[in-house]
Amino acid sequence: MIVKTRPEIFKEEHWKEIIELTKRLDERQSIWLSGYLAGRVDLQPLTATTEAVGEIVICHGGETGNSKKIALQAEQKIVALGYQVKVYDLAQMTVRQFAKLRQVIIICSTHGDGDPPEPVTAFYNSLMSSSLPLEDMRYAVLALGDSSYEHFCVTGINIDEKLKQSGARSWLDRQECDTDFQKTADSWLADLVSRLPAIDSHDNAPAVVVAPETREIDRTHPATVKVLENIRLSSMKRQDAIHHLVFDLDEMSLAATAGDAVGIFVKNPMDMVTGLLQETNLKAEQVVSIDGASMPLVDALRDKLDITIPSRDFGQLWESLDTTGKFHEAMGDSEKSKKDFLKSKPLLELVKQFHVVVNAQQLVDVLRPLQPRLYDITNSLKQFPDEIHVCVKRYHYTKDDNTYQGVASNYIATLKADDAVEIFPHKHQRFHLPEDPGLPLILIADSTGIAPFIAFLQEIEAGERVHECWLIFSEMTFEEDFLYQAELIKFMNAGVLKHLHPVFYGDESDNEIFDNVVEHQDQFKQWINQGAHVYLSGDKSILTKAEDSIKSWSKSQDDVHWDKLATEKRLHKNLY
Numbered sequence: 001m002i003v004k005t006r007p008e009i010f011k012e013e014h015w016k017e018i019i020e021l022t023k024r025l026d027e028r029q030s031i032w033l034s035g036y037l038a039g040r041v042d043l044q045p046l047t048a049t050t051e052a053v054g055e056i057v058i059c060h061g062g063e064t065g066n067s068k069k070i071a072l073q074a075e076q077k078i079v080a081l082g083y084q085v086k087v088y089d090l091a092q093m094t095v096r097q098f099a100k101l102r103q104v105i106i107i108c109s110t111h112g113d114g115d116p117p118e119p120v121t122a123f124y125n126s127l128m129s130s131s132l133p134l135e136d137m138r139y140a141v142l143a144l145g146d147s148s149y150e151h152f153c154v155t156g157i158n159i160d161e162k163l164k165q166s167g168a169r170s171w172l173d174r175q176e177c178d179t180d181f182q183k184t185a186d187s188w189l190a191d192l193v194s195r196l197p198a199i200d201s202h203d204n205a206p207a208v209v210v211a212p213e214t215r216e217i218d219r220t221h222p223a224t225v226k227v228l229e230n231i232r233l234s235s236m237k238r239q240d241a242i243h244h245l246v247f248d249l250d251e252m253s254l255a256a257t258a259g260d261a262v263g264i265f266v267k268n269p270m271d272m273v274t275g276l277l278q279e280t281n282l283k284a285e286q287v288v289s290i291d292g293a294s295m296p297l298v299d300a301l302r303d304k305l306d307i308t309i310p311s312r313d314f315g316q317l318w319e320s321l322d323t324t325g326k327f328h329e330a331m332g333d334s335e336k337s338k339k340d341f342l343k344s345k346p347l348l349e350l351v352k353q354f355h356v357v358v359n360a361q362q363l364v365d366v367l368r369p370l371q372p373r374l375y376d377i378t379n380s381l382k383q384f385p386d387e388i389h390v391c392v393k394r395y396h397y398t399k400d401d402n403t404y405q406g407v408a409s410n411y412i413a414t415l416k417a418d419d420a421v422e423i424f425p426h427k428h429q430r431f432h433l434p435e436d437p438g439l440p441l442i443l444i445a446d447s448t449g450i451a452p453f454i455a456f457l458q459e460i461e462a463g464e465r466v467h468e469c470w471l472i473f474s475e476m477t478f479e480e481d482f483l484y485q486a487e488l489i490k491f492m493n494a495g496v497l498k499h500l501h502p503v504f505y506g507d508e509s510d511n512e513i514f515d516n517v518v519e520h521q522d523q524f525k526q527w528i529n530q531g532a533h534v535y536l537s538g539d540k541s542i543l544t545k546a547e548d549s550i551k552s553w554s555k556s557q558d559d560v561h562w563d564k565l566a567t568e569k570r571l572h573k574n575l576y
């Protein structure tokens with residue numbers, strides 16, 4: 001094809017020279033020259049604008065498919081021009097993910113009576129109430145609607161206004177489309193593509209806005225992450241309240257897959273630290289040394305040392321320092337009595353009861369290091385690559401009629417947005433999704449044991465896997481303890497979860513996990529015989545009891561072989 005009219009980018013005299021030259025070329029020479037010129041462009045990228053094009057993300061939100069249809073048309077058109085494009089459904093996005101985008105096209109309709117499309121409601125509401133700055137975002141909004149409605153295109157209008165208020169800059173004015181949207185959308189898109197930044201050949205490499213942290217994150221080199229959210233999932237009345245926390249990975253990458261855990265470094269509560277300083281008459285600022293590092297005693301007691309469980313070394317030291325002999329008397333002479341005595345009370349209680357003169361270094365030398373605690377990751381990194389979610393139950397225990405709070409769970413459950421914590425990934429050896437992406441899964445959880453199953457279900461929702469999933473979940477009451485109820489219903493509606501059988505033993509004390517299996521035994525047997533993998537996660541005593549009951553029941557059945565599950569590595573346990 002010969003282009004006859006002069007493209008705007010050429011001056012008149014250059015255009016004449018090109019035409020003259022190309023007239024003299026034969027077919028082979030023309031082909032060679034076109035390749036040569038293309039190669040030159042590769043070597044010397046056009047940098048007509050200072051803004052690198054990066055990746056363009058098209059987000060659509062709708063109910064009846066129109067927005068998605070235009071989004072896919074836009075994708076085709078923009079990809080054909082050589083840009084890198086990703087298409088996302090706003091219903092699957094969080095505002096935090098959205099806020100990280102740099103170049104975004106939003107195509108969104110209005111429904112109800114001026115409402116956002118139903119699947120987009122959560123995203124829309126959280127965007128409208130968000131205060132995230134969007135100064136680095138360039139965008140364009142196409143709003144779909146129907147002018148016979150009072151609130152024409154109001155969702156797209158509000159999104160556009162909100163982005164503007166948050167500092168984002170639009171490439172061109174918002175376009176509102178009526179029911180005959182195609183023509184308007186086409187011309188808006190044509191206008192939009194002419195305003196996109198020029199393509200730089202470097203953009204053929206995968207676009208990364210900020211280089212992800214590449215160093216290995218492990219227990220000795222943990223990542224410092226910020227808390228984005230801390231949501232209480234269970235009832236207010238419950239002493240062992242359950243919290244869902246979201247940590248921001250902020251472009252770091254954690255080597256973890258669904259089923260893995262994170263280790264979290266925790267701190268001792270300050271009232272325990274000051275109690276210990278007072279009872280030992282030691283000064284907070286006194287410098288001590290731990291593994292060669294010097295620090296004030298107060299920091300060592302809060303961040304580095306276990307001040308809950310009295311160690312054997314602590315027992316020996318207190319015995320030697322207690323001039324009254326009462327500590328020795330209380331511990332007894334045998335190894336066993338000493339062990340039992342040290343286990344019987346928290347360290348602070350012993351220090352209160354047996355006052356001794358101790359120096360700061362002596363004290364820290366007999367305290368064990370404060371261990372990080374492991375929590376199952378509750379999200380799939382495929383769906384939320386920039387976040388780590390955990391589900392934490394506040395733990396308390398009783399000794400000598402006194403109730404004490406568990407240090408780690410209470411520390412984590414009281415973290416606030418923006419607090420920083422150190423985390424690292426921890427592999428669970430035998431608690432991952434099966435290699436075969438099509439086998440059915442029977443997921444049995446008690447309470448927070450549901451955490452890795454949410455990650456599994458998100459992983460399946462993210463694509464590539466087609467497991468049929470059945471979740472049996474036990475908790476106290478339907479009203480107050482149905483953890484992740486909204487998410488589970490969403491998984492049911494999306495077909496990710498095929499069966500959901502909650503067991504609320506607080507509502508019906510005679511209802512147990514095992515009863516549920518027997519009630520649906522035909523289905524259970526069929527799935528097991530089809531090669532299902534069975535996962536048990538959560539409270540050790542509840543799930544061991546459930547497993548024992550299923551095991552002995554299966555022995556009385558000819559057509560189900562529970563024992564084979566273990567030998568075929570189809571039984572996975574995560575019990576604590």
Ligand SMILES: Cc1cc2nc3c(=O)[nH]c(=O)nc-3n(C[C@H](O)[C@H](O)[C@H](O)COP(=O)(O)O)c2cc1C
Nearest residue numbers: 062063064065066067109111112114145146152153
């Ligand atoms: C039940 C219903 C309610 C609607 N309400 C509104 C409205 O309040 N305002 C508006 O501008 N358009 C409204 N619309 C029109 C849609 O926004 C329009 O059909 C659009 O093209 C749908 O795009 P979607 O398939 O991406 O959702 C409504 C459509 C339906 C079916």
